Amino acid sequence: MAYLIQGETGDWEVVIGLEVHAQAVTNAKLFSGASTSFGGEPNSQVSLVDAAMPGMLPVLNRKCIEQAVRTGLGLRAKINRRSIFERKNYFYADLPQGYQISQYLHPIVGEGTVTLDMDDGSTRDVGIERLHLEQDAGKSMHDQDPTRSMIDLNRAGVALMEIVSKPDLRSPDEAGAYLRKVRSILRYLGTCDGNMEQGSMRADVNVSVRKKGESGLRTRVEVKNVNSVRFVMQAIEIEAERQVEVWEQGGEVRQETRLYDPNLGETRPMRSKEFAHDYRYFPDPDLLPLDLDEDFIAGIEASLPELPDTKKKRLIEDLGLSAYDAGVIVADRETADYFETAAAGRDAKQVANWLTSNLFGALNKRAVGIPESPVTAENLGALVGLIEDGTISGKLAKDVFEVMLETGKAPAVIVDEKGLQQITDTGAIEAIVDKVIADNPGQADDVRGGNEKAIGWFVGQVMKASQGKANPGQVNALLKQKLLG
Amino acid sequence: MSDLRDLSIADAAEALGKGETSSVELTNACIAAIEANRVLNAFITETPDLARARAKESDARRAKGDAKGPMDGVPIAMKDLFCTEGVRTTAGSHILENFVPTYESTVSANLRDHGAVMLGKANMDELAMGSSNITSYYGPVKSPWTRLGANVDLVPGGSSGGSAAAVSGRLAIAATGTDTGGSIRQPASFTGIVGMKPTYGRCSRWGTVAFASSLDQAGPLTRTVEDAAIMLQAMAGHDPKDSTSLPFDLPDFRAACVPNVKGMKIGIPKEYTLDGMPAAIKTLWEQGVEWLHDMGAETRDVTLPHTKYALPTYYIVAPAEASSNLARYDGVRYGLRVEGDSLDEMYELTRAAGFGAEVQRRVLIGAYVLSAGYYDAYYVKAQKVRSLIFKDFSDAFEDVDVLLTPTAPSAAFALGEKMDDPIAMYLNDVFTVPASLAGLPAISVPAGLDGDGLPLGLQLIAGVCQEQKLFRAASALEAAASFSAKPGGV
Amino acid sequence: MPLSKDDVQKIAFLARIRVPEERLDAIAGELNGIIGWVEQLAEVETGDVEPMTSVVAMPAPLRDDVVTDGAIADKVTANAPDPIGPFYAVPKVVE
Structure with a gap:
C-alpha cells in the first residue's frame, strides 16, 4: 500500500x-x-x-x-x-x-x-x-x-x-x-x-x-x-x-x-x-x-558467509519454514546463528516455532537479546529433541521451557529433577484409564451410546490423573479400545 | 691541507678516515664561518650545540672503528622544510614560527643515521614557494657571490636559497634541499654548486613540510658531483610511510660517477631557449655540447614539443596541490593562531597573518583552479598537458640517454629585481619545471661564469630511475668544465 | 572571464584567508595576470589524453591492519595553541 x-x-x-x-x-x-x-x-x-x-x-x-x-x-x-x-x-x-x-x-x-x-x-x-x-x-x-x-x-x-x-x-x-x-x-x-x-x-x-x-x-x-x-x-x-x-x-x-x-x-x-x-x-x-x-x-568472494536472502530461501525451501518465520529468523545474524545451532538435527519447523512464538516473547519481556538468552541454542534444540523422542509431551515441554528461562538449566536435567518423563508403560496407563472409566460410569455410557466426541473429555481426565505424563497417543488408543470395543 | 671548510664530502671523509682532522674540528670551522657570515642570513635556526654533540659522537664512533661511511662526521645544513625532532622547523613561514616537531623527517633521520652533523636549519622561500629566497618570513638570503666591480646584493636563487648560500659560501660542506619546480637546481646554478633532484619517489617525503605533493623531491646541494652521489645515497631509499616512495634498492650512485661518456647519447632539446636569454648562457650550453661530444658522446638534437607549456601547467598543478596541503595550517593544532570571535574568523585572521603574499597568491590560485566550474578547464587540462610533457620525455629517452640544457635562463639577479611581476619571477624555473612535472632525475652542474663573473649551471636530465647515467654524464661535464670559481670573500 | 572583486572575496573565504577590502582590486589584478597566462594551455590539443594521476607507475602500497601508533596525546598536542587539557580548543562553534 x-x-x-x-x-x-x-x-x-x-x-x-x-x-x-x-x-x-x-x-x-x-x-x-x-x-x-x-x-x-x-x-x-x-x-x-x-x-x-x-x-x-x-x-x-x-x-x-x-x-x-x-x-x-x-x-x-x-x-x-x-x-x-x-x-x-x-x-x-x-x-x-x-x-x-x-x-x-x-x-x-x-x-x-x-x-x-x-x-x-x-x-x-x-x-x-x-x-x-x-x-x-x-x-x-x-x-x-x-x-x-x-x-x-x-x-x-x-x-x-x-x-x-x-x-x-x-x-x-x-x-x-x-x-x-x-x-x-x-x-x-x-x-x-x-x-x-x-x-x-x-x-x-x-x-x-x-x-x-x-x-x-x-x-x-x-x-x-x-x-x-x-x-x-x-x-x-x-x-x-x-x-x-x-x-x-x-x-x-x-x-x-x-x-x-x-x-x-x-x-x-x-x-x-x-x-x-x-x-x-x-x-x-x-x-x-x-x-x-x-x-x-x-x-574475498570465496570467504563470504551465507547472507540473509540466501539463508531465508534455504530455510523456506529446504527446511519448510514459513516465509514469515524465515524472514524473522534471518533478520539478524545472531538469531540466525541461534536457530541454526538449535535446529541442527531437529525438526526445524518446530524449532522455528519455539523460537518465534515462545523465546522471542520471553526475551522481550525480560528486555534482553538473543546473545543474553538464558535458554541457549543447544538447550532449545535439546527441548525439541525431548518432544521428538517422546520423553515429554508438547504440553509439559512448555513447563520445562519456563524452568529453562528461570534457571538456564538443560531440559533433560529439569525433566529428570522433576520426574516429568512421559509414562509410556501401557500397563501403567491402562490402570489409570480403567480407574477413570470406573469413576465416571455416566460419561462412559454416553460414549458407548455413540457420543464419540466425549472421548476427549476422558483423555483430559486421564492426563490430569497422570499429571500430564501419560503419552496422549497411548491414552487415546486405550480409551477407544475400552469404551468402543 | 686546504681550508677545512673547502673540503668536499669525499675529501672530508678521507681526511677523517686518515685522522687528519676530526668531525669536531670540521664542525667548529663551519660554526665559526656561520657566525662570521650571519649577514648572508643563510640560517633560520643555528644549532651549534647539537652539531658539536653529534660531531663528538661521530669522532667517538670513528675512534672505535664504527664509522658509518662517507657522511659520518660531515657538517651539513638542513633546509628548514625538513621536520627535525626538538629543533624548531619553520618552513620559512610565520605560520610555523614556533613549531617544534616531535618527530624527525625520514630524510634528515637517514642523514643523521649515516652520521651527518646538522649545523642548523637553512633559510628558504616561505613554504618552498619562490625562486630567489625573498619570500622567507625570516628575511632574504644574500648570495655570497657579487658581480665583478659592483656592490649589489644578489639573490642565491630559491627556494633552497639558504642551503645554496651555505654550501657555496663554505658555511657547510653540503646541504639538503627540496625541489618542486627547480628549488635545488636553480639556486645551485645561481651559486656555482651542484644541485641534484632525484627521480620522484627516491627520497621519502615523510616529515618534509609539503608544498606540492606530486612534485616535491628532496635532494643534495654539494660542491662536486661525487658528493651529490654520496649524499643522495644516504638521503634516499624506500620508506613505507610514504605511499609514493619507490620500493627499490638504491644502486651505487658514487660508483656511477665516472667521467666517461664514450658511447653515451646526449640529447639537445631545441625548445630550451627563451627570448632575451643572455648570450652567455647560450654559448655555455653550446660549449657543454662540445665538451661532451669531444669526450666521445654522441650528441643529437631532440624535440620536446610541449616544453613551453610546462610552466603554465606547473602553475596550475602546484598551487592546486599547495592550496590543499596548506589547509592544515589553521591555528588549531600547532603553529600561529590569531584569535577571532568565531572559528572562521580565527582561520581567516590566522592564515592572513601567517602566510606571506606569495603563498597567499598561490593558495588563492590553487583554490580557484579547483573550484566548481573551473576544475576541468584548468586542473584537468593541466594534468592532461602534463601527460603530454611526460610523453615528450619518454619519446626522447627512446633515442638518448640524457638531455643537456641550461639550468636557468639567467644568472643570479639583484635583490629587489623582478619583485613586482610574479610571472617574470616564475620564468626562473622555465628549464627546471619540465623534469619536475615528469618526475625525472636532473642535476645542475656549475659550468662557467658570465661576463659579470657570476656562475652559470648546465642541467642534465635522465629518464625515470636513471640516476646512474645522470651521474656519469654530470661527472664528465664537471671534469670538462673544471669549474673552480668561488664567491668573493671565501 | 576575469575574476571580479567578488570572485576574489569568495575564493579568499574558501581558502580562509582574510583579504582586506582595499587589497581586493590589487589581488584580482595579480590573479587575473596569472590566470590569463596559464590559459595558454587551452591551445594544446589534449583530445583523449588521460590526465596524469601519478608520476609513479606502481601499485598503491597497502599496510597491514595492526595498531602501530597512537598513545602519544602529549606529542600530538605539544604545539597546540591554547589547549584545554588533552583537547585542542577553538572558538565556540554554534551548530
Whole structure:
C-alpha cells in the first residue's frame, strides 16, 4: 500500500534516498596505525598523521579495502577494479587536514541491490548507487566550556564506508526496512558492527516530495546524521510533511542540509552548512590509484558467509519454514546463528516455532537479546529433541521451557529433577484409564451410546490423573479400545 | 691541507678516515664561518650545540672503528622544510614560527643515521614557494657571490636559497634541499654548486613540510658531483610511510660517477631557449655540447614539443596541490593562531597573518583552479598537458640517454629585481619545471661564469630511475668544465 | 572571464584567508595576470589524453591492519595553541 501524504491540493508521494556511513571493522585507521577502538581517552588514539602534522602522509590499510569489497559483494554490487582517493576540501575544527580523503569520481564499489523484506511478507528491491571509502572526522564538544569548543581526534581517520542508495524508497517504513536490512548484511559480513548508538553506523537522509503521478523529482533536502532507525523514520515523516506544506503554501523547498531534533520533533537548517560549499575535489597526490586484481576480489568472494536472502530461501525451501518465520529468523545474524545451532538435527519447523512464538516473547519481556538468552541454542534444540523422542509431551515441554528461562538449566536435567518423563508403560496407563472409566460410569455410557466426541473429555481426565505424563497417543488408543470395543 | 671548510664530502671523509682532522674540528670551522657570515642570513635556526654533540659522537664512533661511511662526521645544513625532532622547523613561514616537531623527517633521520652533523636549519622561500629566497618570513638570503666591480646584493636563487648560500659560501660542506619546480637546481646554478633532484619517489617525503605533493623531491646541494652521489645515497631509499616512495634498492650512485661518456647519447632539446636569454648562457650550453661530444658522446638534437607549456601547467598543478596541503595550517593544532570571535574568523585572521603574499597568491590560485566550474578547464587540462610533457620525455629517452640544457635562463639577479611581476619571477624555473612535472632525475652542474663573473649551471636530465647515467654524464661535464670559481670573500 | 572583486572575496573565504577590502582590486589584478597566462594551455590539443594521476607507475602500497601508533596525546598536542587539557580548543562553534 502506497504511503501518501494527504495535502490540501491532493496526495503527495515521498522520495527517499539514504546515505549510510558504516564504520569498517578494523583494528587500525584507514590511513594511519592508530587504534579505532571506541571510548579511549581524548586524543589517545591519534597518530601524527591523524593530527595532520606537517609532512605527514597517508598509507592505506589493506583491511579497509577488503571490508569495502566484502560489503560491495554483499550488496550484490559491482566492484571497481580501479578506484581513486580524492581530497574533499573544507575547513572545520575537527577536520585536521583541512580536507577529507574520500572517493568521488571513482568509488571502489558501484551499483548494487538490496532486497527488502516487508512486514506483509513481500519483497522489494532497492538500488545501491555506490559505496566509497572515506575518513571519519574528529569530534567537537561544544558544551564543556563557555567560550570554546573542544576537539578530540580519536575518531579522525577511522575508515567509513559510505553506502549511497538510489532514490528508490517511498515511505518511512521502507526506509526503516532498508536500514535494518543494510545493517543486517553488514553484520553478517562482519564489516561493520551496525551500532547506531555508538555512531558506528549513521545515516543522512535525502527527502523530497512530489504530487502523486508526477514523474520528475523536486528539490531534495538532506537531513544529516540521524542516529537510529526510529529517528530516520520520524525525520522522513516530519520533513516530508514540512515540504508538502511549503509547496502547498506556494513556496519553494530550498536545497539545504537540515538537522533532525528528536526532542522537538522538527528538522531545522544547519547553520554551519549555510555557506555554499565548494569542496574542490581532486585526486590525492599523496596516494596512488588503487588497482584491485581479480584474485583479490575472488578471494574475498570465496570467504563470504551465507547472507540473509540466501539463508531465508534455504530455510523456506529446504527446511519448510514459513516465509514469515524465515524472514524473522534471518533478520539478524545472531538469531540466525541461534536457530541454526538449535535446529541442527531437529525438526526445524518446530524449532522455528519455539523460537518465534515462545523465546522471542520471553526475551522481550525480560528486555534482553538473543546473545543474553538464558535458554541457549543447544538447550532449545535439546527441548525439541525431548518432544521428538517422546520423553515429554508438547504440553509439559512448555513447563520445562519456563524452568529453562528461570534457571538456564538443560531440559533433560529439569525433566529428570522433576520426574516429568512421559509414562509410556501401557500397563501403567491402562490402570489409570480403567480407574477413570470406573469413576465416571455416566460419561462412559454416553460414549458407548455413540457420543464419540466425549472421548476427549476422558483423555483430559486421564492426563490430569497422570499429571500430564501419560503419552496422549497411548491414552487415546486405550480409551477407544475400552469404551468402543 | 686546504681550508677545512673547502673540503668536499669525499675529501672530508678521507681526511677523517686518515685522522687528519676530526668531525669536531670540521664542525667548529663551519660554526665559526656561520657566525662570521650571519649577514648572508643563510640560517633560520643555528644549532651549534647539537652539531658539536653529534660531531663528538661521530669522532667517538670513528675512534672505535664504527664509522658509518662517507657522511659520518660531515657538517651539513638542513633546509628548514625538513621536520627535525626538538629543533624548531619553520618552513620559512610565520605560520610555523614556533613549531617544534616531535618527530624527525625520514630524510634528515637517514642523514643523521649515516652520521651527518646538522649545523642548523637553512633559510628558504616561505613554504618552498619562490625562486630567489625573498619570500622567507625570516628575511632574504644574500648570495655570497657579487658581480665583478659592483656592490649589489644578489639573490642565491630559491627556494633552497639558504642551503645554496651555505654550501657555496663554505658555511657547510653540503646541504639538503627540496625541489618542486627547480628549488635545488636553480639556486645551485645561481651559486656555482651542484644541485641534484632525484627521480620522484627516491627520497621519502615523510616529515618534509609539503608544498606540492606530486612534485616535491628532496635532494643534495654539494660542491662536486661525487658528493651529490654520496649524499643522495644516504638521503634516499624506500620508506613505507610514504605511499609514493619507490620500493627499490638504491644502486651505487658514487660508483656511477665516472667521467666517461664514450658511447653515451646526449640529447639537445631545441625548445630550451627563451627570448632575451643572455648570450652567455647560450654559448655555455653550446660549449657543454662540445665538451661532451669531444669526450666521445654522441650528441643529437631532440624535440620536446610541449616544453613551453610546462610552466603554465606547473602553475596550475602546484598551487592546486599547495592550496590543499596548506589547509592544515589553521591555528588549531600547532603553529600561529590569531584569535577571532568565531572559528572562521580565527582561520581567516590566522592564515592572513601567517602566510606571506606569495603563498597567499598561490593558495588563492590553487583554490580557484579547483573550484566548481573551473576544475576541468584548468586542473584537468593541466594534468592532461602534463601527460603530454611526460610523453615528450619518454619519446626522447627512446633515442638518448640524457638531455643537456641550461639550468636557468639567467644568472643570479639583484635583490629587489623582478619583485613586482610574479610571472617574470616564475620564468626562473622555465628549464627546471619540465623534469619536475615528469618526475625525472636532473642535476645542475656549475659550468662557467658570465661576463659579470657570476656562475652559470648546465642541467642534465635522465629518464625515470636513471640516476646512474645522470651521474656519469654530470661527472664528465664537471671534469670538462673544471669549474673552480668561488664567491668573493671565501 | 576575469575574476571580479567578488570572485576574489569568495575564493579568499574558501581558502580562509582574510583579504582586506582595499587589497581586493590589487589581488584580482595579480590573479587575473596569472590566470590569463596559464590559459595558454587551452591551445594544446589534449583530445583523449588521460590526465596524469601519478608520476609513479606502481601499485598503491597497502599496510597491514595492526595498531602501530597512537598513545602519544602529549606529542600530538605539544604545539597546540591554547589547549584545554588533552583537547585542542577553538572558538565556540554554534551548530
